Amino acid sequence: MIGGIRRVLAVAGNTFLEAVRQKVFAVLFLFGLVMVGGANYFTEFSYQEQFKFLKDLGYASIGLTGLLIGLLGAAQLIPGEIERRTILTALCRPLRRWEFIWGKYLGLLFLLFVMVGIMSAAVWGVLHWKEGQLIASEGGDPAVAGLIRAEARDPRMLQAVLLVWVKLAVVAALAVFFSTIATSTTFVVAMTLMVYLIGHLQSVAREQWLESGEASRWLVKSFLVLVSLLIPDFNLYNLIDEIVAGNAVHWKATLEVTGYSVVYVFILLGAATLAFEGRDI
Amino acid sequence: MTPAVRTQGLRKEFALGWFRGRLLAVEGLDMEVRKGEVFGLLGPNGSGKSTAMKMILGLLRPTGGRAEVCGYRAGTISARRQIGFLPENPYFPNFLSGIELVRYYGRLSGMGGRKLETRIAELMELVRLGGEAGKRPLRTYSKGMLQRAGLAGALVGDPEVLMLDEPTAGVDPAGSREIRDLILELKERGKTVIFSSHLLEQVEDVADRVIVLHRGKKLREGRLEDLLSKKNEWQIRMQGLDERGVQLLGESAPRERLEDYFLRSLPEESRK
Numbered sequence: 253m254i255g256g257i258r259r260v261l262a263v264a265g266n267t268f269l270e271a272v273r274q275k276v277f278a279v280l281f282l283f284g285l286v287m288v289g290g291a292n293y294f295t296e297f298s299y300q301e302q303f304k305f306l307k308d309l310g311y312a313s314i315g316l317t318g319l320l321i322g323l324l325g326a327a328q329l330i331p332g333e334i335e336r337r338t339i340l341t342a343l344c345r346p347l348r349r350w351e352f353i354w355g356k357y358l359g360l361l362f363l364l365f366v367m368v369g370i371m372s373a374a375v376w377g378v379l380h381w382k383e384g385q386l387i388a389s390e391g392g393d394p395a396v397a398g399l400i401r402a403e404a405r406d407p408r409m410l411q412a413v414l415l416v417w418v419k420l421a422v423v424a425a426l427a428v429f430f431s432t433i434a435t436s437t438t439f440v441v442a443m444t445l446m447v448y449l450i451g452h453l454q455s456v457a458r459e460q461w462l463e464s465g466e467a468s469r470w471l472v473k474s475f476l477v478l479v480s481l482l483i484p485d486f487n488l489y490n491l492i493d494e495i496v497a498g499n500a501v502h503w504k505a506t507l508e509v510t511g512y513s514v515v516y517v518f519i520l521l522g523a524a525t526l527a528f529e530g531r532d533i
Numbered sequence: 534m535t536p537a538v539r540t541q542g543l544r545k546e547f548a549l550g551w552f553r554g555r556l557l558a559v560e561g562l563d564m565e566v567r568k569g570e571v572f573g574l575l576g577p578n579g580s581g582k583s584t585a586m587k588m589i590l591g592l593l594r595p596t597g598g599r600a601e602v603c604g605y606r607a608g609t610i611s612a613r614r615q616i617g618f619l620p621e622n623p624y625f626p627n628f629l630s631g632i633e634l635v636r637y638y639g640r641l642s643g644m645g646g647r648k649l650e651t652r653i654a655e656l657m658e659l660v661r662l663g664g665e666a667g668k669r670p671l672r673t674y675s676k677g678m679l680q681r682a683g684l685a686g687a688l689v690g691d692p693e694v695l696m697l698d699e700p701t702a703g704v705d706p707a708g709s710r711e712i713r714d715l716i717l718e719l720k721e722r723g724k725t726v727i728f729s730s731h732l733l734e735q736v737e738d739v740a741d742r743v744i745v746l747h748r749g750k751k752l753r754e755g756r757l758e759d760l761l762s763k764k765n766e767w768q769i770r771m772q773g774l775d776e777r778g779v780q781l782l783g784e785s786a787p788r789e790r791l792e793d794y795f796l797r798s799l800p801e802e803s804r805k
Contacts, residue, residue: 255643262640266626273628336624341686344590344618345641346610532547533592 259347263355264362271325271363280324281367284317288374299386300498303403306382307496310375311412315492317371318364318420319448325363326427327440329356330528334435339533350525353428357521360424368417372409379404411506412495418513419489423448425520426484432528451486454479484516535604537694537725538566538589542598545584545749558584559749561598566727566742568603568693571720573736574729575795576746582729583621585746586696589727590618603693614642617687621699621729623679627672631662631682634671635689642690649689656685660715677708684715695719697728701735713739737791745798752798760794 271277288310333339343352383404390396427444434440457479488509494501543562546555559581566572574582587593589600591608600607603615625634632653639649657667660681674682680700687695697716701709709732716726716739730736736743737757745753753760 258643258645259641262637265640266629266637270626270628337620337622338624338626340587340592340620341618341623341625341638341683342641343592344613344616345638345690346613346643347641348610530594532594533587 256348256351259351260355260358263342263347263352264357264359267325267329267356267359268362271321271360276324277321277363280317280320281370284313284367284371285374287313287317288371288378299390299400300403302382302386303379304496304498306379307375307406307409307412310371310378311416311492311496314368314371314375314413314416315419318367318416319423321367322360322364322420322424323427323441323444325360326424326431326444327437329360329428330431331434331437331440334533335437343533349528353432353521353525353528357425357428360428361421364420364424365417368413368420372413372416376409406495406498408495408501411501411503412492415489415492415495415506415509418510419486419492422484422486422513422516422520425517425524429520429524429527432524432531447483448486450479451483454483454485455487484513488512534568536565536601537568537570538564538572538600538602538727540564540585540589540598540600543585543588543595543600544597545581545588545593546596557749559588559746562746562749562751564744564751564754566694566725568725569720569723570725570741571716571739572725572727573740573743574727574746575733575736575743576729577799579748580746581749582746583698584749586618586698586727586729590616590696614690615693617690617692617695619680619683619687619695619697619700621702623683625671625679625683625686627670630670631667631674631678631685632657634682635685638686639689644690652689652691653685656688659688659718660685661711675708677704677711680704680708680712681715684712688719692724694725694727697726699729699731701730701732709735733790733792733795743791745795747799757791758788 290309330339333342343349383400386400387397390400423444426447427440430440430443434443457476491501491505491509540562543559543564544557545559546557548555562581562585564585574585576582584593588595589602589607591613594608602612605612605615626637629637635653635656636649639645639652644652654663657663662678662681662685666678671679671682684697684700687697700712700716704712713735716728719726720739726739728736728740740757742754742756743760744751
């Protein structure tokens with residue numbers, strides 16, 4: 253068991269190192285940071301609107317950068333290793349295939365964790381800087397300063413960060429699943445993006461399925477059932493928008509979405525392991 | 534004694550895609566490699582050498598038959614603990630340095646701590662990549678250096694059996710000689726080495742036994758002495774023979790070159 257964990261960590265460490273040493277990820281990361289920093293220059297709104305705008309653009313930047321990094325990273329995981337034939341020298345060792353899959357996934361997850369962490373710190377930094385700027389411009393009125401502080405130091409942002417990371421974790425697991433059955437990185441990116449988009453419409457399909465009566469055709473009904481059960485509901489992560497809008501979101505709801513995501517990650521990685529187990533390299 | 538590698542009726546078919554049929558890559562391969570010997574896999578391109586190797590390594594699942602490594606079924610964790618592999622034209626994660634590569638492979642083999650670091654230092658010296666060379670990124674390595682780094686990676690788990698697929702392909706003569714010397718050194722250390730090569734002179738230099746494959750089937754197998762010696766011919770080109778020399782002449786027969794033997798073994802249409 254310890255040997256297995258050690259091997260999983262070795263693969264994870266190598267995956268993380270590979271991503272960190274690649275220029276494309278550094279460029280994407282910088283792009284994300286520039287977006288976060290750039291939001292600071294939109295100043296012609298009220299302070300509430302400015303904070304909302306900063307948070308909105310900040311989390312959108314984290315989500316977009318994370319999506320690109322997660323997609324590109326996961327797409328290269330297995331097809332890239334097969335194309336470069338580096339997989340041969342890894343899998344001929346006493347390494348189980350599930351250890352390889354989990355190692356790859358955990359490496360990517362850690363990369364996303366670091367990226368989300370650093371970018372969130374940047375968002376908080378920008379908010380903090382804005383807080384000081386606005387308090388100074390309001391002439392130091394303690395009542396207004398209190399309101400500005402409450403906006404800038406909203407503790408619910410921690411929930412938003414967790415939800416962004418968890419959403420990216422599901423996207424990465426999807427990409428890992430497709431990478432075990434694909435032969436090219438383009439296929440992985442295309443399929444993951446497709447499922448990601450369908451995932452945003454999943455709730456519509458589920459409602460249609462639940463509301464459709466006996467009258468609907470079995471083919472349509474089967475399709476709706478399939479979409480509802482197989483594809484994760486990405487609308488659940490709209491809680492992030494609620495937090496940014498300043499609406500109350502309970503930790504219970506955040507943890508429920510996290511639990512839902514963990515279940516999907518396990519299902520996807522289990523399917524990935526099954527698909528990869530019998531694959532000729 | 535349990536053989537290092539044994540295959541019985543090993544067979545591999547590849548599906549070529551929908552409605553395109555199947556390709557038979559290896560058919561009914563029976564082969565036995567004894568512990569401590571250097572075994573050469575010969576055959577033209579597409580003869581099934583790499584496919585056979587990959588089945589022994591567990592990277593490909595046989596369509597039929599079975600393969601064993603040191604008595605363990607090929608592909609199992611126990612079998613893979615006994616085996617190290619250097620693929621043809623290997624591409625390693627080029628963001629790593631030579632030392633990092635060997636360390637990564639060591640960790641995948643379940644090693645760690647001081648034991649692994651000592652082993653890395655020993656191996657980097659063995660493959661002549663000690664000192665600063667081992668700290669350089671792999672993307673700055675020459676082909677020969679990459680092969681030697683790969684060899685160190687294959688040896689890190691201290692396997693009984695080493696499989697080298699075309700280890701000297703694309704390597705200059707000096708690098709090629711270094712790899713040949715390493716194979717002989719490994720043999721001296723008691724390792725079993727199975728390798729494929731198109732450089733028949735090199736195979737002749739190092740192999741104890743060879744197998745000749747053609748279109749997935751075994752054509753010949755045996756000791757080089759037995760395969761290459763011309764049993765019913767004698768060729769005498771000596772002057773002033775002493776008694777011992779005359780005695781030796783009586784015992785031995787002249788050998789043909791492996792290249793000639795190899796070409797003679799192939800079906801006529803393949804020789805053209």
